[in-house]
Amino acid sequence: xxxxxxxxxxxxxxxxxxxxxxxxxxxxxxxxxxxxxxxxxxxxxxxxxxxxxxxxxxxxxxxxxxxxxxxxxxxxxxxxxxxxxxxxxxxxxxxxxxxxxxxxxxxxxxxxxxxxxxxxxxxxxxxxxxxxxxxxxxxxxxxxxxxxxxxxxxxxxxxxxxxxxxxxxxxxxxxxxxxxxxxxxxxxxxxxxxxxxxxxxxxxxxxxxxxxxxxxxxxxxxxxxxxxxxxxxxxxxxxxxxxxxxxxxxxxxxxxx
Amino acid sequence: xxxxxxxxxxxxxxxxxxxxxxxxxxxxxxxxxxxxxxxxxxxxxxxxxxxxxxxxxxxxxxxxxxxxxxxxxxxxxxxxxxxxxxxxxxxxxxxxxxxxxxxxxxxxxxxxxxxxxxxxxxxxxxxxxxxxxxxxxxxxxxxxxxxxxxxxxxxxxxxxxxxxxxxxxxxxxxxxxxxxxxxxxxxxxxxxxxxxxxxxxxxxxxxxxxxxxxxxxxxxxxxxxxxxxxxxxxxxxxxxxxxxxxxxxxxxxxxxxxxxxxxxxxxxxxxxxxxxxx
Ligand SMILES: Nc1ncnc2c1ncn2[C@@H]1O[C@H](COP(=O)(O)OP(=O)(O)OP(=O)(O)O)[C@@H](O)[C@H]1O
Ligand SMILES: [Mg+2]
Numbered sequence: 001x002x003x004x005x006x007x008x009x010x011x012x013x014x015x016x017x018x019x020x021x022x023x024x025x026x027x028x029x030x031x032x033x034x035x036x037x038x039x040x041x042x043x044x045x046x047x048x049x050x051x052x053x054x055x056x057x058x059x060x061x062x063x064x065x066x067x068x069x070x071x072x073x074x075x076x077x078x079x080x081x082x083x084x085x086x087x088x089x090x091x092x093x094x095x096x097x098x099x100x101x102x103x104x105x106x107x108x109x110x111x112x113x114x115x116x117x118x119x120x121x122x123x124x125x126x127x128x129x130x131x132x133x134x135x136x137x138x139x140x141x142x143x144x145x146x147x148x149x150x151x152x153x154x155x156x157x158x159x160x161x162x163x164x165x166x167x168x169x170x171x172x173x174x175x176x177x178x179x180x181x182x183x184x185x186x187x188x189x190x191x192x193x194x195x196x197x198x199x200x201x202x203x204x205x206x207x208x209x210x211x212x213x214x215x216x217x218x219x220x221x222x223x224x225x226x227x228x229x230x231x232x233x234x235x236x237x238x239x240x241x242x243x244x245x246x247x248x249x250x251x252x253x254x255x256x257x
Numbered sequence: 258x259x260x261x262x263x264x265x266x267x268x269x270x271x272x273x274x275x276x277x278x279x280x281x282x283x284x285x286x287x288x289x290x291x292x293x294x295x296x297x298x299x300x301x302x303x304x305x306x307x308x309x310x311x312x313x314x315x316x317x318x319x320x321x322x323x324x325x326x327x328x329x330x331x332x333x334x335x336x337x338x339x340x341x342x343x344x345x346x347x348x349x350x351x352x353x354x355x356x357x358x359x360x361x362x363x364x365x366x367x368x369x370x371x372x373x374x375x376x377x378x379x380x381x382x383x384x385x386x387x388x389x390x391x392x393x394x395x396x397x398x399x400x401x402x403x404x405x406x407x408x409x410x411x412x413x414x415x416x417x418x419x420x421x422x423x424x425x426x427x428x429x430x431x432x433x434x435x436x437x438x439x440x441x442x443x444x445x446x447x448x449x450x451x452x453x454x455x456x457x458x459x460x461x462x463x464x465x466x467x468x469x470x471x472x473x474x475x476x477x478x479x480x481x482x483x484x485x486x487x488x489x490x491x492x493x494x495x496x497x498x499x500x501x502x503x504x505x506x507x508x509x510x511x512x513x514x515x516x517x518x519x520x521x522x523x524x525x526x527x528x529x530x531x532x533x534x535x
Contacts, residue, residue, distance in 0.1 A: 176361035
């Protein structure tokens with residue numbers, strides 16, 4: 001046991017060390033001119049720009065704009081996907097009716113729909129929210145349908161044997177049984193949402209992290225571009241940590257003792 | 258000695274007078290378009306309060322028969338009549354073959370499932386669940402999830418889930434087959450204890466002849482597929498039974514031998530069937 005623990009401790013330490021070492025190398029290489037600092041500015045200068053952007057409030061404005069669109073889009077796309085998915089998982093006829101639609105539209109890259117979305121919803125907030133919603137909709141829908149459909153038949157037999165009503169079967173078996181799969185879908189949706197918010201803000205926005213990155217390219221403030229990338233990476237990490245935590249709360253039976 | 262006194266001349270005298278609870282007439286079950294016959298004409302009457310055991314080779318249709326009794330499977334032919342003595346109680350509850358506890362519910366919530374589904378007030382649910390979990394020695398594990406229990410504990414919870422629902426009929430499909438001998442012996446004792454306290458009608462499926470003789474009032478031996486009745490045997494031991502002492506009884510060994518003899522042919526036939534089917 002003790003041996004295992006120190007091993008995990010060491011693993012963690014190594015995991016921390018590698019990026020630090022790389023950053024150190026990068027810094028050294030940029031300062032000595034080994035790599036072109038116009039494309040790969042030294043980490044210290046990126047951190048400096050980061051501080052400046054925070055101080056000016058610019059970063060905060062862009063961050064909140066992106067976050068708002070992201071969360072709104074997740075809700076707008078995710079909630080209907082969840083309910084439709086549960087319904088499709090339970091009702092075979094509904095699944096038969098809707099499956100082909102999903103199969104046909106799912107492979108279309110969501111970024112390819114952006115012009116159409118802009119055409120329909122205009123350049124305002126709605127189009128960005130719709131893009132995220134589209135990205136969140138599919139993974140959550142598909143994972144929910146699969147989660148319900150793959151519930152072991154014996155649990156449904158137990159439900160019937162104990163005379164559970166349709167609604168009770170839904171609430172006590174379909175939903176909790178599908179929850180692990182649903183949460184996996186939420187994780188995918190969040191990743192998809194981050195990609196799509198960045199893309200749509202680059203094309204059609206005057207604020208947001210995506211806009212910040214795109215604007216930095218246009219005015220060639222490369223440091224700012226890196227700050228934007230860093231912020232997106234941190235967001236991704238933050239969200240997956242939050243979702244993991246929510247998962248632990250919602251699915252306590254998966255926890256190992 | 259106690260061993261001798263276990264043999265009484267008319268062991269089923271009381272049950273013979275009990276009203277019939279389950280009556281099957283020519284019950285058949287076909288599956289699919291090929292019309293595969295799983296159960297081929299069963300005629301039995303099971304009196305109220307009887308512990309009825311079904312043994313038979315694998316694939317002979319035991320589970321199918323039980324599922325028809327539970328209403329989880331339709332009957333292709335024949336009639337099934339179930340008489341109710343108390344319509345306010347559920348007709349039957351099943352202990353399923355294999356793991357069937359909801360992994361997402363605690364021991365407590367699993368045990369409470371049936372009562373909650375029929376809208377029993379939460380206070381009464383609590384009383385009943387506590388009683389049953391205490392009876393079977395799992396009350397202090399009530400907040401655990403099934404994956405935090407041993408196989409034997411899980412099996413006990415699924416038995417409690419069925420008993421706590423207080424049905425007229427208990428259907429049990431090889432509830433102990435996955436357990437080791439020692440656990441099995443303890444659970445036989447526990448099951449007999451709680452069954453004798455409630456005297457529900459039980460239909461119990463097993464592969465184990467020892468289990469059948471230890472627990473049952475009456476044993477139906479089934480033929481290899483297609484499943485029919487091969488023999489019905491009365492078990493002469495009195496209640497309450499002592500699981501350990503029972504095995505001392507020479508009549509116990511004789512009965513086990515007698516049942517094995519009849520079962521052996523069917524098990525061999527089932528093997529030939531499955532080899533021929535390849
Ligand atoms: N839904 C089904 N569709 C088609 N065939 C089925 C179905 N359920 C069971 N069968 C077939 O019916 C036969 C009897 O199955 P059943 O499960 O009742 O056997 P069993 O006696 O319970 O066997 P075991 O002791 O191994 O549990 C088997 O040959 C099985 O393949
Ligand atoms: Mg079976």
